[in-house]
Amino acid sequence: MKNKLFKKLLGLGAGVFTFFALATSASACTCSFYQPKEPKALREE
Incomplete structure (x- = not known):
């Protein structure tokens, strides 16, 4: 009984x-759709 409960x-x-x-x-x-700018160090150029 205890186990089922x-x-x-x-x-x-x-x-x-x-x-x-x-x-x-x-x-x-x-609520938040904020997209920060990508840092220059992480950009693939």
């Missing part, structure tokens, strides 16, 4: 944390 809570917790991780990363990617 523990597995269900663990799965629920993993799902919640995955949801928050995806929501946070998606909002961070859409």
